[in-house]
Amino acid sequence: MTDIVILGAGYAGLAAASNLAGRVRRRDDVRLTLVNPDGRFTERLRLHSTGAGRATADLRLPDLLAGTGVHLEYGWVTAVDADARTVRLDDARELRFDTLVYALGSTADTASVPGAAEHAFTIDSRQHAEALAARLPTGGSVLICGSGLTGVEAAAEIAERHPGLTVRLVGRDAPGSGMTAKAQAHVTAALRRLRVGVRIGEIRKVLPGAVEMSDSRLEADLVVWTAGTRVAPLAPALTVDERGRIVTDPSLRSISHPHVYAVGDAAAVRQKFGLLHGTCQSGMPTGVHAAASIARRLDGKPPRPFRFGYYHRPVSLGRGDAVVQFTRPDDSPRRACLTGRAAVWYKETVTASPWPTYARMLKVPSLASWWPRGGRYTR
Template identity: 85%
Template sequence: MTDIVILGAGYAGLAAATNLAGRVRRRDDVRLTLVNAGDRFTERLRLHSTGTGRPTADLRLSGLLAGTNVRLEYGWVTAVDADARTVRLDDARDLPFDTLIYALGSTADTASTPGAAEHAYTFDDFHGAEALAARLGRGTVVVCGSGLTGVEAATEIAERHPDLAVHLVGRDAPGAFMTAGARDHLRAALDRLGVRVRTAEIRKVLPGAMELTDSRLEADVVVWTAGTRVPPLAAAAGLTVDGRGRIVTDPTLRSVSHPHVYAVGDASAVRQGFGTLHGTCQSGMPTGVHAAASIARELDGKQPRPFRFGYYHRPVSLGRGDAVVQFTRPDDSPRRAYLTGRAAVWYKETVTASPWPTYARMLKLPALASWWPRGGRYTR
């Protein structure tokens, strides 16, 4: 019996679990275990909407995996022993493994700025987004971080709660990665919704305010989207990690120090010809699928193949009725082409639709599982 344990049921981890389950469901010599903190699948791409009080789907892992060859274990991972091949959970259970898929993802980096962990809301999970929604009322909301998540959060809050004063603060101007036309549309949407943009470095978050490089900004609610960090578990396990704590992988997504450990999603430092992938759903799910395909090949006595990936776009919602989509080259640099307005809304909703039906199909259809093994520009 070969024990394969998957840690984390986010986009990448669940893609790995369901795809691998579809590939090995006719085998009786493989045991699959998926470890997750709870039963709910968190669609992180929609948490900024949850944070304004909009309803989102309640998707349950137990329902998806019922009757499959995947055993679901609930718990927080407290330690990994990569040499002894065991995982320790918070209830003191030890889970043995022959092969591990490490997909524990990332969280908002509230540790780098004093006061952020104590006084800011994050979109790390459904409950955090719900807590933000319950807190929004009157006053001033400051969204920290001018990247995609920050822009989506600021515009969604401003549209849903027009009585609030919404500020967007970040080191870079919103849409700095876009071409001029797409960036102008994004800035016009922020102006239309009354979002006040500040380009500054945040020094400290205080109760009811924050210190910037050159001023102080009052804030009744602070939302933190400025950067991410990964758990220190991988480094503590003795796995080779990069400067951000992500597991360094070989071309097939195996740990360079422990080849029986695959790393996928935000927790992995995956190098391509143009550089290291940054954490997004766009690249995360393909890494999970590729790890599943590689393990299935190893079970059949074959060598895993290198992972190949190229970015295709950066879609950004600007409230419910507007969006901008910047198309990119494989290295994520912007192309000239972009979409705005209703066409961009339709495009974004199409390509970021819930992956839930895809997970269900991968569990049941080995033919589909085999169709998706090579990486590539999968963007759903």
């Protein structure tokens, strides 16, 4: 019996689990285990809405995986011993594996700036986003630290949902940087319409009720941290990069431990244009490719290299506005973009619940060779 353990049921991990379950459903020599803290699937692309206090869908893993043969193991992963091929959970249980898919994702990098971990909220999990929503003041001010796409979406959503709040967005770069002038201008106009203040500068320290900049101090009733991500150091034997991501070979295997596959935000995946950055757009295809590679190895075939190209950069600006910047495969902007209601429709279409996609992969896993959810994927 070959034991395959998949850690994490996020976008990438669930893509790996459902696709692999479809590929091995006729085999009786493979045992699949999916490890997750609970039975709910979190749509991470909607956590900024959760953080603003909006309800999101309650999608249940047991419902999706019923009858597939995938065993759900509930628990928090506390350590991975890649040499001994064991996974330790928070209740001291140990799971043995022959092949591991590491899909535990990333968390907000609150360690890079003093005080961020102690004094700022994050929206990198459902629990954290719900905690933020519960603490949003009815009046007063909220400071969003990080002017990347997550920060922009969070600032716009909170400002729209809570018009009585003073919302400010702070970061090193202007919101929408990296987009064309037209797309960036639309982001700027939307934030201005929502009365979101923007401040460009370097954050030096987070204090209780304030943020220290390089040249000033900004007061706030609540601070939200969206600047950067990191991967928890749970597998010390694996070769990782400076952000803790597992360095992979072209087929997504760890370069130090080939029986470990890394997917999604937890993987440092190199393409011709450079390293992938963590998004659903690239995360789900890595999960599918890991499943295909494992299935090929079970059949005695060598794995194929992973190839991926970006297609777009969709950003919501509240419920009634958005911008979609179309990109080249290396994520550099093309001239084309969508704004306003057309962009809202487009973004909601491509970021709709992946539940039907996972269900299709359980039945016909080869359909995922062509990836329709925002990226160009060939395996």
